[in-house]
Amino acid sequence: MKLNTVKECLLEAKKLAGAHGKNRVFSDIDLQLKQGEVVALLGPNGCGKTTLLRTLLGLHPKTAGEVFVRGESFERIKPQQRARLLSYVPQYHKMAFAYPVLEMVLMAAYGEKAPWLQASAEQVDGAKRALAWMGIEHLATKPYTQLSGGQRQMVLIARAYAQNTPMIMMDEPTNGLDYGNQIKLLQRVEALADAGKTVLMTTHHPEHALQCASRAMTMKNGRLIANGCPHKVLNPASIRELYELCETEMPSCLRTA
Numbered sequence: 499m500k501l502n503t504v505k506e507c508l509l510e511a512k513k514l515a516g517a518h519g520k521n522r523v524f525s526d527i528d529l530q531l532k533q534g535e536v537v538a539l540l541g542p543n544g545c546g547k548t549t550l551l552r553t554l555l556g557l558h559p560k561t562a563g564e565v566f567v568r569g570e571s572f573e574r575i576k577p578q579q580r581a582r583l584l585s586y587v588p589q590y591h592k593m594a595f596a597y598p599v600l601e602m603v604l605m606a607a608y609g610e611k612a613p614w615l616q617a618s619a620e621q622v623d624g625a626k627r628a629l630a631w632m633g634i635e636h637l638a639t640k641p642y643t644q645l646s647g648g649q650r651q652m653v654l655i656a657r658a659y660a661q662n663t664p665m666i667m668m669d670e671p672t673n674g675l676d677y678g679n680q681i682k683l684l685q686r687v688e689a690l691a692d693a694g695k696t697v698l699m700t701t702h703h704p705e706h707a708l709q710c711a712s713r714a715m716t717m718k719n720g721r722l723i724a725n726g727c728p729h730k731v732l733n734p735a736s737i738r739e740l741y742e743l744c745e746t747e748m749p750s751c752l753r754t755a
């Protein structure tokens with residue numbers, strides 16, 4: 499776990515609310531993301547984590563409240579500038595075209611170039627470095643559509659890395675990764691924070707939050723219910739309550755008696 503040596507506030511949400519159609523998903527969300535921290539967001543299926551992330555990113559419309567990035571209303575920031583501030587690893591991703599993996603990662607350059615322009619040698623080098631960082635340089639020429647689920651996930655993480663933004667939002671980034679790749683990814687997330695990046699990641703694994711996060715937030719029924727040091731927020735009693743487990747359903751390592 500990382501110590502919270504926190505600096506500049508990069509993103510702030512105030513009284514944020516979101517919905518799908520008429521169904522309220524979350525409301526009254528106040529949160530801050532500061533430079534160099536890894537924040538893990540946990541909560542039961544359907545509690546609103548993905549919708550919250552997508553609303554923070556401006557990919558889903560808010561119904562109330564405001565998101566500020568470096569003090570500026572995010573709504574007023576143009577898409578290309580947003581792409582320089584925030585990158586995103588989605589939970590699910592469909593791609594209709596069989597782009598080679600290197601091309602997929604080069605899409606990260608959107609903040610720096612118009613999509614119809616050819617990538618510069620520097621951008622290609624950056625994309626190759628991102629593949630090497632994820633340990634998947636051998637996939638560079640493979641069509642993205644022919645990759646396994648875990649391989650695709652690693653490509654999306656490499657793409658976010660190549661975007662080189664101060665903030666990265668990852669929605670269940672260990673989804674589909676084998677045990678070794680999960681451990682390596684959590685170490686890379688810690689290294690990103692050491693390099694001054696801010697990461698907000700959702701996870702269904704309290705142990706992942708304990709391993710790499712400087713802060714944990716828990717969410718239930720569309721509300722943030724706890725926010726603080728992962729070891730304080732994620733204790734046997736709070737995990738039981740969050741996921742509505744009775745004592746006998748808890749794994750033996752988390753039982754209180």
Ligand SMILES: Nc1ncnc2c1ncn2[C@@H]1O[C@H](COP(=O)(O)OP(=O)(O)OP(=O)(O)O)[C@@H](O)[C@H]1O
Binds near residue numbers: 542544546
């Ligand atoms: N495209 C959609 N249209 C309508 N309702 C949706 C849509 N996507 C999600 N929802 C609903 O919004 C609520 C929150 O979903 P969301 O995906 O944000 O939850 P989550 O916490 O990320 O869940 P999970 O842990 O299962 O990924 C759920 O009740 C879900 O059914």
